[in-house]
Amino acid sequence: MDDFFGFAGIKKDSRVAIEVHDLTVSYGRRAVLYNVDFEIEEGQLVAVIGPNGAGKTTLLKTMAGMLKPLKGWVKIYGQPPHKRRGWIGYVPQKESVDWEFPATVLDVVMMGTYGHLGWFRRPGKRERDIAFEALREVGIENLADRHISELSGGQQQRTFIARALAQKARVYFMDEPFAGVDARSEEAILSVLDKLKHQGKTVVVVHHDLYTVSKFFDSVILLNLVLIDYGRTSEVMTEENLRRTYGGRIDLVSKIAEIVRSRDE
């Protein structure tokens, strides 16, 4: 962990946090993202929207370095994701884990500190403090000792977000953190996102509610296998763009994808 805060790699005027270049990703034979290009500046709150199967999760996982692209590359502050491990915070879809696993809320949030600890080293008081701080940020410090199966959907999401906060990352990727969330949790999560943004962190969120997207997010990535459009929310959230994103069979690529998909099923 030399260059822990990553100042060495960044020139003062370089403000690009995430660079995605000509990215094509596939699962087996089936390509799920084609030739995606964009750059995200530091301190932005970015939404990724698109229909089911549009490749949103794939994009997020590739940016976080969990999937290897077939073609193209991702850079986080000028370096490939696997060289930026401590910088990336990831919030997976809630359904991706077994909530019956024997762990309390605090246990899960402490997991966020493992990256800075490295192999062998046990979390201690410092890590506990970090975890409690993160729990306070999302407003569930009173649930610290609760078993994770006893949480509501919104509380589970907040636990995951607290874990990501405990990572003390610079770039956050969140996969549907608002799915199955009550109004109180939604409010809490939105305020955390806002706070991260004001700390100069970059946050990319897969999200479905177009209303909150237009209201709270700086930029939007419209995705449906290809990049439909990317830019400031007010400029790209047009009816035409949304129709192209959600309307399905607009261009050749999605037609091919549809054929491939139906063949694989």
Next chain:
Amino acid sequence: MSDFGVIVLPVMLASVFLGLAGGLVGSITLLQRRSLFADAISHAAFPGIVLAFLIIGKREMLIMTLGAFLTGVIGAYAVSSITKYSHIKQDAALGIILANFYAFGVVLLGVAQKMPVSFQSGLNNYLVGQIVAVLKNDLWFMTAVSLAVSIIVFLFFKEIQLFIFDKYTLEVLGFKISYLDIGLVFLMVLTVIVGIYTSGVVLVVGSFVIPGAIGRLWSDKFTYMLAIAGFVGAVSGVVGVYISSLAPRLPTGPLIVVVSGIFLLFSLLFASKGGIIKEFILIKSMKRKVTEENIIKHLYLVNEEQLDEGYQQLGVPFTYLLGALSTTPFRLNRSLKRLARKGYITYSDNKAIVLSEKGYEEARGIVRRHRLWETYLFNRLSLPDTHLHDDAEMVEHLLTREDEEVLDKILNFPKFDPHGRKIPREV
């Protein structure tokens, strides 16, 4: 004394540490949902043991362990290949590999048994396990392996925890998860093979997973689960081995499993997390609550109109309630006694049942929740009005006051339910 030092001590140490390692590995296997996978591996390891014996011509534990490791890994690889590349699903693949490798091992055992008796004696101990038949040096080997496995689990505790719970996050945090993936399978295979010498091919995975299940039943934390499982594994090992030493013909494997099985039975009944008796009490008390709430609800409904118009509450006779609630007189009587104790009802002079002030408020709440729920189903989910009542009969007992407030707000404080009845509110 010398006898103790030479024979009993190594046997006891081996069973303690093997039990500990087995409990730890069993917990991990249980949480990874790989119990049957581990079982297939132990059966796949069996032909390796016999094969190694046939090749070198004597019982040499290190070589036999290597042989077991080899066929065990081949078995594991075969299961995952079949699952991945054919249409055969994992449960069938496990069954196929388990049966075939085991059968092959038994055939080889038959071949070995054609040889001179002194030469092959004791090979069938590996079927059900017989720790007394293990040579002293081999006991030390088993102890060393178990100790090493336990130390590794201890050292990598936090990585293993996150790997099982959410391995991709572990990867994002900068850990090489492929190391852990292979490492955990390696640990499992190694522990299973060493366990074969005491518990036998058939029972070894049971002797590991049972302590793991006990740990889970008593704890909601991975640390405690491992500690409990390791402890139970060690105790079962020692007790099983001790009983088997009392009568030398008793195999150790089944005794260890029976002992831990008794612990498991006890845990299933009484455990704090998901024990059967605790669940039973919960269900029982829920049923009680439903009956009691239904009684006071009926007392309220009978009187609803009179009370709304300011008349005195009428007492309701026991027989009326009996008919309305379809219960037995004994049960109804018991529920009424409890309600009276809680101060929800009193008896009038002619033994009729009357709601107290407290009971009246409670009953109003239940009726309110019932009608709010019906309104919700009708307005929001557009269910026809004939589909509302039965559902609300259940839900009225489950909704909390917070739920009630939320519903009320969503529905914009309706005055009447879909059947046109008034929704009672606090005054």
